[in-house]
Amino acid sequence: MLPWESEAYWLVRFLFHRGLAVIYLLAFLVAATQFRPLAGEDGLLPIQQYVERHEFRDRPSLFYFYPDDRAIGITAWAGVGLSVLAFVGLPSWFPRPYAVPLSILLWLTLWALYLSFVNAGQTFYGYGWESMLLETGFLATFLGAGSTGPPIVVIWLLKWLLFRNMFGAGLIKLRGDDCWRDLTALDYHYETQPIPNPVSWYVHHLPDRFHRLEVLGNHVVEVAVPFLYFAPQPWASVAGAATIGFQGWLMLTGNFSWLNALTIVQAIATFSDGVLTSVFPVTAPSVSASAPPLYLQAISVVLAAVVLWRSVDPVRNILSERQVMNTAFDPLRLVNTYGAFGSITRNRYEIVVQRTTDEVITADTDWQTYEFKGKPTDPAQRPRQVAPYHYRLDWQLWFAAMAPSPRRSPWFLVLLDRLLAGDETTEKLLESVPFAETTPTHVRAVRYRYRFTTPEERRETGRWWERERVGTYVSPVSEGDLQLARV
Structure with a gap:
């Protein structure tokens, strides 16, 4: 035996x-x-x-x-x-x-x-x-x-x-x-x-x-x-x-x-x-x-x-x-x-998606930010425990943010289109929609570099993250702009 x-x-x-x-x-x-x-x-x-x-x-x-x-x-x-x-x-x-x-x-x-x-x-x-x-x-x-x-x-x-x-x-x-x-x-x-x-x-x-x-x-x-x-x-x-x-x-x-x-x-x-x-x-x-x-x-x-x-x-x-x-x-x-994390990213990038109801975009336009269920957006928001549940959109946004534009993530423009239309099914994938009772006229996506605050910074500000803007992922667009982009 x-x-x-x-x-x-x-x-x-x-x-x-x-x-x-x-x-x-x-x-x-x-x-x-x-x-x-x-x-x-x-x-x-x-x-x-x-x-x-x-x-x-x-x-x-x-x-x-x-x-x-x-x-x-x-x-x-x-x-x-x-x-x-x-x-x-x-x-x-x-x-x-x-x-x-x-x-x-x-x-x-x-x-x-x-x-x-x-x-x-x-x-x-x-x-x-x-x-x-x-x-x-x-x-x-x-x-x-x-x-x-x-x-x-x-x-x-x-x-x-x-x-x-x-x-x-x-x-x-x-x-x-x-x-x-x-x-x-x-x-x-x-x-x-x-x-x-x-x-x-x-x-x-x-x-x-x-x-x-x-x-x-x-x-x-x-x-x-x-x-x-x-x-x-x-x-x-x-x-x-x-x-x-x-x-x-x-x-x-x-x-x-x-x-x-x-x-x-x-x-x-x-x-x-x-x-x-x-x-x-x-x-x-x-x-x-x-x-x-x-x-x-x-x-x-x-x-x-x-x-x-x-x-x-x-x-x-x-x-x-x-x-x-x-x-x-x-x-x-x-x-x-199988196998993961064969390479480690040194810098963290995030895409921040925003909306406005202004008909004309100016330097004074008031932009409101969409919040997601898992990924960092608001620097003051404590990171969340979500696993073993899986928020798929948030994960894919992490990959998308590695590039300076959505060229390799064509689904992202569709996401913006759904948000412009106020699509409730898509909005349920998000944590919160600012002023959800109104329909946006424009949306944009801004790319930031995020880092954890130091203990000293957190004691002073209460924030978990510090961030700096490193570029525009998608410039302000209206529904018509996105329709032309897909033609």
Whole structure:
């Protein structure tokens, strides 16, 4: 008997499935509330663009055949409902012969529905954690349910996924920006990350020596620790605990959607029931005499063969000197490559969107500012904690602000057009609209460089940010100007 065959994983599967169900629930809630104004029929990137520019076999989605807001809404809320059923473990309520097939059907449906959003979401769904959720969700389909234990093979496939997630992130940092190698990356990161949270300001001002130790610890956890995922217990659990602690720190100091929470869920696979019950006062049922059904074991072997076959390109990418981050190699996103922040921005730029009701623009025009739900705008506004929820427009504005004009972000002009029209669906993506009872005559976008205030500055002014104007992103425009610009 191999060492890992003596371990039980019923409790591991229980925790893994519940954690993943919560993340699916958040993902579908985001889709239900944001997908239509971003990528629906009249979205900033209309879904018809996806239909016209892609073949179904290249980016399969239900919305290829039903590209309308009603189908989007039904699919999103169906995903919310199914996520709740997955969280309460509905398949396990049924007798053993039915529990596993129902579990497979439930988790496979969640995966297929979310795949539809990711493949049709265009720029607004171009983040690494989308493919990661799909890959994790597909593997979760074959963990079984009820009183039987999960196939050990699938547990190991989850470890392989976690390894690629962490190790890929570690290597892309070591190969990328010099600041990761000279241990200065975190001198900038907390201030320039996409959406800082309230703790980010405080951590940014910790001593340089602490930041050097942080970066060194990052390299250890992402490059060395992942190899222990495949070690016997308790070493695999020690590696999993280190990963969970590391991801918890990232959650405490930033807003990275559900990336960190999903990685924590993946890390559950590094534990065993024996380790969990020895540390926590919980009891797992004895499943040593209740092996997974033979058909599920056979499926898991076929699944392992497919994953190994599809892992060739991700492994080549990880080992390549030209490693790219967050890339899918097949339309179903079954086996992907991961890694983020290979380069660190030294300066933080923000786009401030403003409106006026003046008919003629002069030097004395009074401009009022739109506030967003997550990204910094008002220097006096405390950074917000929004993750693991994901405000997609705010994230995309962070990328857009890196360039001095919206040439690479054509959706931005559409956003201005919607704001000029007073479109309520688009305005719901924002935190507040100044003088919402009136329709603006002009809007503009100004580009600023932001930095955290020093402790002394904050004591004097109460502000979290200082900013200076560095340019005009979009000059004042009216609705007619934007219509001519799109002709």
